[in-house]
Amino acid sequence: MQELKYFQHYPENLQAQIRQLISTNQLQSYFKHKYPTGHQLQNQQLLYQYSTEIKQHFLKNTPRLNSVSFNKHTDMVKGTLGTHTQQQKIHGKKLKARYDIALNNQLKYAPEAILRALIxxxxxxxxxxEHNKAFYKLCCHIEPDYHQLELDLRLFIVLDEQGLNFYK
Ligand SMILES: [Zn+2]
Structure with missing residues (x-):
């Protein structure tokens, strides 16, 4: 099944459950039940504030967040749903880093918890x-349900690609 390309690194028994969910057309009801409504962060300013609050709370001593936007097309072959680009700018004698985050535009209309996991x-x-142990440990520190939400994020992409995104 084509959709399973998003789940190749998950255990086989979990992949079987996912296949079942999709092939029996239960994906939409799964989302309706678990996430009845979508987020209200279509506005770029609100999205930036939302992301900055998380950053200030959990990642104080990191480079400045410059912008967050929905302007990326998925490259699920590489498994990426968002990107971050770092720019180095010289201010006087200091080298200052700042980051821009681009989120998959399919997330513009999506459950808040799923958008949050991607942020x-x-x-x-x-x-x-890197996507190493320390990385996932930090993700789970910020969002204890991170692993489940990342799975739901991948399921959401399938939902959207099948034209079943009812958050729009
Ligand atoms: Zn990543």
């Missing part, structure tokens, strides 16, 4: 560049 993921990269 947490991108913010955690401010500290850890």
């Amino acid at each position: 947490v993921h991108e913010l955690a990269h401010f500290k850890h560049a």
Whole structure:
């Protein structure tokens, strides 16, 4: 099944459950039940404030967050749902870093918890560049339900690609 490309690194029994959910058309009811409504962060300013609050609370000593926007198309082959780019700017004698976060535009109309997980993921990269143990530990520190939410994020992409995104 084509959709399973998003879940290749999950255990086989979990993949079987996901296949079942999709093939029996239960994906939409799964989302309706678990996440009845979508977030209200379509506005870029609100999205920036929301992300900055998480950053200030959990990642105080990291480079400045410059912007957050929904302007990325998914590259699920690489498994990326968002990106962060770092710019180095010289202010006087100081080298200052700042980050821009681009989120998959499919997340513009999505459950808040899922959007939050993606923001947490991108913010955690401010500290850890690689997807290693320390990286996921930080994600789970910020968002204890991170692993489940990342799975739901992938399921949400399938929901959207199948034209079943009812948050729009
Ligand atoms: Zn990443």
